[in-house]
Structure formats: structure tokens, C-alpha cells
Amino acid sequence: xxxxxxxxxxxxxxxxxxxxxxxxxxxxxxxxxxxxxxxxxxxxxxxxxxxxxxxxxxxxxxxxxxxxxxxxxxxxxxxxxxxxxxxxxxxxxxxxxxxxxxxxxxxxxxxxxxxxxxxxxxxxxxxxxxxxxxxxxxxxxxxxxxxxxxxxxxxxxxxxxxxxxxxxxxxxxxxxxxxxxxxxxx
Amino acid sequence: xxxxxxxxxxxxxxxxxxxxxxxxxxxxxxxxxxxxxxxxxxxxxxxxxxxxxxxxxxxxxxxxxxxxxxxxxxxxxxxxxxxxxxxxxxxxxxxxxxxxxxxxxxxxxxxxxxxxxxxxxxxxxxxxxxxxxxxxxxxxxxxxxxxxxxxxxxxxxxxxxxxxxxxxxxxxxxxxxxxxxxxxxx
DNA sequence: CCCCACCGTTCGTCAAATAGAACAACATGA
DNA sequence: TCATGTTGTTCTATTTGACGAACGGTGGGG
Numbered sequence: 510x511x512x513x514x515x516x517x518x519x520x521x522x523x524x525x526x527x528x529x530x531x532x533x534x535x536x537x538x539x540x541x542x543x544x545x546x547x548x549x550x551x552x553x554x555x556x557x558x559x560x561x562x563x564x565x566x567x568x569x570x571x572x573x574x575x576x577x578x579x580x581x582x583x584x585x586x587x588x589x590x591x592x593x594x595x596x597x598x599x600x601x602x603x604x605x606x607x608x609x610x611x612x613x614x615x616x617x618x619x620x621x622x623x624x625x626x627x628x629x630x631x632x633x634x635x636x637x638x639x640x641x642x643x644x645x646x647x648x649x650x651x652x653x654x655x656x657x658x659x660x661x662x663x664x665x666x667x668x669x670x671x672x673x674x675x676x677x678x679x680x681x682x683x684x685x686x687x688x689x690x691x692x693x694x695x
Numbered sequence: 696x697x698x699x700x701x702x703x704x705x706x707x708x709x710x711x712x713x714x715x716x717x718x719x720x721x722x723x724x725x726x727x728x729x730x731x732x733x734x735x736x737x738x739x740x741x742x743x744x745x746x747x748x749x750x751x752x753x754x755x756x757x758x759x760x761x762x763x764x765x766x767x768x769x770x771x772x773x774x775x776x777x778x779x780x781x782x783x784x785x786x787x788x789x790x791x792x793x794x795x796x797x798x799x800x801x802x803x804x805x806x807x808x809x810x811x812x813x814x815x816x817x818x819x820x821x822x823x824x825x826x827x828x829x830x831x832x833x834x835x836x837x838x839x840x841x842x843x844x845x846x847x848x849x850x851x852x853x854x855x856x857x858x859x860x861x862x863x864x865x866x867x868x869x870x871x872x873x874x875x876x877x878x879x880x881x
Numbered sequence: 882c883c884c885c886a887c888c889g890t891t892c893g894t895c896a897a898a899t900a901g902a903a904c905a906a907c908a909t910g911a
Numbered sequence: 912t913c914a915t916g917t918t919g920t921t922c923t924a925t926t927t928g929a930c931g932a933a934c935g936g937t938g939g940g941g
Contacts, residue, residue: 517748517752518748518749521748535917536918536920537919545899546900546901547900547901548921548922549898549899549900550919551919551920552898552921559747559748559897559898560747560899561745561746561747561748561899561928562703562704562745562746562751562766564898564899565748566703576766576767577762577763577766721888721889722888722890723888723889731930732929732931733889734889734890734891734892734929734930734931735929735930736889737890738891738929741890744929745927746928746929747897747898750929883941884939884940884941885938885940885941886938886939886940887936887939888935888937888938889935889936890933890935890936891932892932892933893930893931893932894931894932895931896927896928896929896930897926897927897928898928899926899927900924900926901922901923901924901925902921902922902924903920903921904920904921904922905918905921906918906920907916907917907918908916909914910915911912911913911914
């Protein structure tokens, strides 16, 4: 499979804006630190123009992010399977049906939690052990969760999985929200 | 730690030449496939000039390599510990000494092989399961091994580790060469 | 030998990316 | 209110990267 055939001009624009706002710098200030004209940066963030490597590199340094983050679209950290989607398995007797959510890693340890949340408070979790993975199935209510800047909204029956070794949050959007949380440690 | 402060113009030049010769394309042909002028490519490979993202991207597509490989210096896929190097552990009684070669991943499965090779034939191995890792300690003789384009030469007592999920080779350089091979599957 | 095809490099030219200044919009404070 | 500091945008001027056409060098055939 060849790499992305589309020149990611738009990706660069989005990434620049995103990273800049994440660090909390003004466009003017970032341009100053990177040693480029702010007009140039403005055009880049608006998707106009095709930066040279030196220009982009300077921005990467000023933002303190690896170069590749600016040019490659972020890999989806969250994988969601909506209720009813996903590969279904039917038993012979048709009185049973299942959906494969995630093929288990053979030798991993799993901790299973039932979490109940009330709206209004955000539960934040720091990074767990490296390569740990979290799986979540919502039982009732609505749940907003996921890594820090890539949250998804889940309803009853929805499934999501995301890496546990990065900061992430849980937040109930309705009263009486509960979910099953499986933490998978390698 | 900030990312590389040095704009990798030279890195790009080297990477381009390397990847192009790996695929076996002429400069003219690669320029044609990438849809850029061969003069441009010539200057890039000579380290002159500062390509735009679109230009570099086109080259990445034509070479069928991810963009980041062209701009970031290659990470060493092979890690070698020469005989006598590495952190030594001494027992209390001083009648025993060990060297830590690799800290084991807790729940990984390991297959241990004793491989004996004679010179003249190259043993090639395709990619194994994702994230598998190979560890090698040479017992006697000389062994040339490693990922396809990043081979190292090992003597008795030398240790090397490299990813198993990429094509790699083994080749004995002396008669009577043998080694212990540990394949680690996550 | 000439001819042709290819290689990679080096020219001059043009378009495009960058820099720099002027700009409107908004905030803060004397 | 007027001054002064932001913000980010949009102008014009200049530098520079990319193109296309030359070049010299090499390897076969006919």
C-alpha cells in the first residue's frame, strides 16, 4: 500500500493551529520564535501555500513537537464501535448473538471495572503503564471519554478503545450513566 | 528535550539517495515518476536547496516510503552489545558474572533456537508477527545479520537485537558458526 | 567510426514562497 | 476619548525553489 497520495497541505494547516493553540502561543509570538514572518505563518494556518522544509522545521522546533506530527495526520487514538455495528456472531440456535469488539491479546492481564458517573465532574486519569489499553462499553446514559484532545461521545451499547498510556478523561453527560471499563495491561 | 534543532537538509539528501538506490531507480526515472524536474531532484540529493513539502511528498509517494523516513534520520533498528560491553552483574561469591542484554517484556512468549550456519548461503527470513523482536548471541564464528539494509557483523559473545516484523537475513562468514536465537512474541 | 539512449549536472527563466509593512478589529488604561 | 498594546489578516517587494533546456560523460549497437 502506497503512502497517502494526498499532499497534506490541509493537514499541516490544522496541525499547526492545533499545536499552537495547545501551547498557548499567539500567531505573532510563534512566528517570532520560529524566526519566520507572521504573514507566512498566517497563510500556512489558513491552508494557503506550500511550506519549505526549513520553514516547517523551524515551526516544529518552536512548538517543541516532532516534525512528523505537523505533516502526518494524527493516527486515530480512539476506535469506536457504535451499538449495532461491528462483526456479528450468531449462534446456531439463533437465540444468541454477539459482536466482536476487540480480539484479546493472548497474554495480557485485564482488570474489569464497573464505573458509575454523575454529570458535572470530569474524571481525569493520568497515564498508566506503557502500552496499556482501555476498553469501554456504555451501559446507560451518555459518556464523553478518550485521550485528552480526542474525546468521543458514547451512548448505550457503544464501545470505544484507546491507549491507556496517555492522559485521558471520563465525563458523564446524563444522570445515571454507567459503563464497563476493561483495563488491559501487557 | 526539544526535537532536532538542525534542519536536516543533509539528512534529506542522504535519505533520498539511499532510498532511490534501494529501489534501483535512476535519478531521471524517479523525477519522472514523482512529477518533478530532474534538476530539482539532483540539487536535493546534492544537499543544495530546501524542498517544499509538496515536492518531498511527491518523492515519498514515488519511492513508496513514509514521508517521515525522508526527513528524520533513521532510527537504528539494530542494537548491538559487543562481547565484554554492557552492564555487568557480579554475584556475591565472585564465581559468576552476567551481562544484562535485554530486560524481558513480562508476558511475552519466547522461542529459543540454536542455529548453525555455514558460509556461502544467506538465510532470509520474511517478516514475522508484528512487534516481535529477535535476540541473537553468537557462540562461535562470525555472523552477519540484521534487517535487510542494516546488517551488522557479530563475533563470539556479541549480542544483537532487532525487530522481527521486517525482512532480515543471517549469513555465516566463517565455518562452524553457531548462535543462540531468541524470538520474542508479544 | 557515428549514432542513439541514457546518465547526472549546471545553466537561465519564471512562478511561488517568504519577508516586511500596512491594515482593521479588539482590548486595556490614562 | 485618545493613546498604546495586542490580535490575525492582506497587501507589495524580494528572495528562492522548481522548471526546462542545455551540457559533458558513458555505454552499446549498427
